[in-house]
Amino acid sequence: MPFFDGDDYHPESNVLKMSKGQPLNDEDRIGWLKTLNELAINQSKNKGCVIVCSALKEFYRDILTVDIQNNSKWVFLHGSFNQITDRINNREGHFMSSDLLKSQFDILEEPKNAIKIDISLTPNKIVEVIEKELLKKSExxxxxxxxxxxxxxxxxxxxxxxxxxxxxxxxxxxxxxxxxxxxxx
Ligand SMILES: Nc1ncnc2c1ncn2[C@@H]1O[C@H](COP(=O)(O)OP(=O)(O)OP(=O)(O)O)[C@@H](O)[C@H]1O
Ligand SMILES: O=C(O)[C@H](O)[C@@H](O)[C@H](O)[C@H](O)CO
Structure with a gap:
C-alpha cells in the first residue's frame, strides 16, 4: 500500500515558517489539508494509501476526509509531551524543532473515532496492532x-x-x- 508523509506536501512558505520556529495557524494549514485530501481521494480510486500528518483538530480531519468519510480510518499515535520532545531532540536533519511541540499539544483535539496507539510500543508492534484493529470483523x-x-x-x-x-x-x-x-x- 502506498505511504505518504504529509510533511512532503507543505508549501515552501509553511516549511520556512516552521524552520524559523513559528507555529503554523489554521490559515497556513487549510491549503495543505486540501492537498492531502485530494491525494487521498485519488489514491482511494486504486488501492488506497496511508498518509501520516498532524491532523490536530476535528475540522482539519473533516477537511482531510471530504468525499471519503466512509472509507477512511484514523490511527492516533499517542504519546506524552516529554516522550515526544525527547524523540524530536534526538532526531537529526528535520526542520521542526521541539519548540513547536507545545503549540501542537495546545490545539490538539483528540479524535474519538480513531484506533489509539501508544507510541512506546515498537514500530513492529504498532503495525501489528493497527492491522489487527483494521481487520476486526463486526460481531x-x-x-x-x-x-x-x-x-x-x-x-x-x-x-x-x-x-x-x-x-x-x-x-x-x-x-x-x-x-x-x-x-x-
Ligand atoms: N515506536 C518508536 N519507538 C522508538 N522511537 C521511535 C518510534 N517511532 C518514532 N521514533 C523516533 O522518534 C523520532 C520521531 O519520529 P518520526 O520522525 O517518525 O515522527 P513523526 O510523527 O513523523 O514526526 P513529525 O510529525 O515531526 O514529522 C524519530 O527519531 C524516530 O526514530
Ligand atoms: O501542522 C503542522 O504544524 C505541521 O504539519 C507540523 O506538524 C509539522 O509538519 C510536523 O510536525 C513536522 O514534521
Missing part, C-alpha cells in the same frame, strides 16, 4: 435504523460490540442516527 450486522434498530445498535455499541449498520436512504433521519453512532463509538 453484529443490523439492517434498518428505525426505533428498534437504533436502540439495539446503540446498546450493542455501548457494550463494546463491533456493529455494522445498513440503513435505507431516509434523508436527515436514518443518516443522522448512523453518523451520531459512528462519532460516539
Amino acid at each position: 453484529f450486522g443490523l439492517f434498518g435504523l428505525g426505533v428498534m434498530g437504533k436502540n439495539i445498535s446503540r446498546n450493542l455499541a455501548n457494550k463494546g460490540f463491533n456493529v455494522s449498520l445498513f440503513n435505507r436512504h431516509v434523508v436527515g433521519l436514518e443518516e443522522n442516527v448512523a453518523i451520531n453512532l459512528k462519532m460516539n463509538l
Whole structure:
C-alpha cells in the first residue's frame, strides 16, 4: 500500500515558517489539508494509501476526509509531551524543532473515532496492532435504523460490540442516527 508523509506536501512558505520556529495557524494549514485530501481521494480510486500528518483538530480531519468519510480510518499515535520532545531532540536533519511541540499539544483535539496507539510500543508492534484493529470483523450486522434498530445498535455499541449498520436512504433521519453512532463509538 502506498505511504505518504504529509510533511512532503507543505508549501515552501509553511516549511520556512516552521524552520524559523513559528507555529503554523489554521490559515497556513487549510491549503495543505486540501492537498492531502485530494491525494487521498485519488489514491482511494486504486488501492488506497496511508498518509501520516498532524491532523490536530476535528475540522482539519473533516477537511482531510471530504468525499471519503466512509472509507477512511484514523490511527492516533499517542504519546506524552516529554516522550515526544525527547524523540524530536534526538532526531537529526528535520526542520521542526521541539519548540513547536507545545503549540501542537495546545490545539490538539483528540479524535474519538480513531484506533489509539501508544507510541512506546515498537514500530513492529504498532503495525501489528493497527492491522489487527483494521481487520476486526463486526460481531453484529443490523439492517434498518428505525426505533428498534437504533436502540439495539446503540446498546450493542455501548457494550463494546463491533456493529455494522445498513440503513435505507431516509434523508436527515436514518443518516443522522448512523453518523451520531459512528462519532460516539
Ligand atoms: N515506536 C518508536 N519507538 C522508538 N522511537 C521511535 C518510534 N517511532 C518514532 N521514533 C523516533 O522518534 C523520532 C520521531 O519520529 P518520526 O520522525 O517518525 O515522527 P513523526 O510523527 O513523523 O514526526 P513529525 O510529525 O515531526 O514529522 C524519530 O527519531 C524516530 O526514530
Ligand atoms: O501542522 C503542522 O504544524 C505541521 O504539519 C507540523 O506538524 C509539522 O509538519 C510536523 O510536525 C513536522 O514534521
